[in-house]
Amino acid sequence: MSDLAATDKLFFERAGLDKTRTEAIVKDALTGADDGELFLEYRQSEALVFDDGRLKSASFDTTQGFGLRSVCGEATGYSHANELSETAIARAGETLEAVRRGKGGTFAAPPVGTNRALYCDDNPLSGVAFEKKVALLGEMDAYARAKDERVKQVSASLSGEWQAVQILRPDGMRVGDIRPLVRLNVQVMVEKDGKMETGGYGTGARVTFDRYLEPETWKASVDEALRQALVNLDSVPAPAGEMQVVLGPGWPGILLHEAIGHGLEGDFNRKKTSAFSGLLGQRVAAPGVTVIDDGAMADRRGSLSVDDEGTPSQKTVLIEDGILIGYIQDRLNARLMGTKPTGNGRRQSFAHTPIPRMTNTYMLPGPHVPEEIIASVDRGLYAVNFGGGQVDITSGKFVFSASEAYLIENGKVTRPVRGATLIGNGPDVLNQVSMVGNDLALDEGVGVCGKEGQSVPVGVGMPTIKLDHLTVGGTD
8 A cells, every 4th residue: 555545544534534625725725825735644652661670661652633834935834733623724724824915926836746665654563562572671681681790770762653644735736654663772881890881772763673673683782782881981081182083984973964964954054044054066075075965765764755845855965075065955945045855844743844854964985994094093082972962053063972982092992081072163074074984884773853842863874084183072
């Protein structure tokens, strides 16, 4: 069954909406607007947390609702409700009348249609019994404790959701999408001589739970969390000052996402509040740096068959060989900037308007092997994993904490360090890239991006790279 047929069954048969009448309501509500749509959503979500040898919490939620948007020029009217009825949708249309009053815009052309499906439409929440999920988390706890006597506490969690959406436009175009999403996390605390440290690992994708029930998957997750905890247990205080920094592959791409990616979103550049505003066609990064946003990767956490405006996702080159050539666009900002949407109009739920957001953002690989990059550093920092961070979009300034990092001394990785923070400026850091590795890796599927009060799943990635100059904050 296609996603459109499946969502028809969900919204027009099960919820009781009449398709013909609903389409007429949408057309009437948006006549005279420049753009807009009705967004229907049904979502089931589940979360289990196993902590310190017992099931700490379990939840299962079902939400549904709609959002009706009318766009006139730069103005957006939005009305939403958790009641799926023609009466509620018609009432929402009446509230939007003020936005288009006195306007007579020509409605924008619809998105290009697609039959592409990047992930299965199976509901991961109904495929595995609750008892089996609890047993899995208990096994993870027992396995971690049996691996090392220094393990003092284990926290494991399993979460998933099944989201069905349909987008209806007044020109008659309808698009459906069914989106599974699961995630497995584990955190391990270890103790030695009164010193306690933690390590964590997570993995997820737009798939069912099946692969995470396999011992090779969950055991590898526990092993990695324990490895990180033991590394931190033996760490020394991080040095401070300006130095060469090598970023490892995969999850360190979160720095790329935060420090550069947000600055390339269309709304910030249309309003000229980004450090990258007005720089199209100019060099913003060192030669060899190519940055991609790709929402069309199968099963990836940040991927979408279509975005929340009905536009098919795509592979968008943002920076090519150091030159800025494009921005991340939704429909509204693309229209106002005279360009095309890139399939990045995303919203957290029916209660939110779509805005330009990243999907899977990564840097392409280069010619250098990682060992060559490490060997080129006399004294520096090798950052393998990151924790939290803060970024100012307007200035591009950022601060990131490294959850796993090592000293590089005389071209060799030596002691692990703790308390390291990376401090810099997004546009500037791209110009400090002097070596790009050939080992591109994507994160394991745990990214969550926040913007304007909305959270959406995303992916990141990068190869090993060398930054010639970056300020490191430390405790030594």
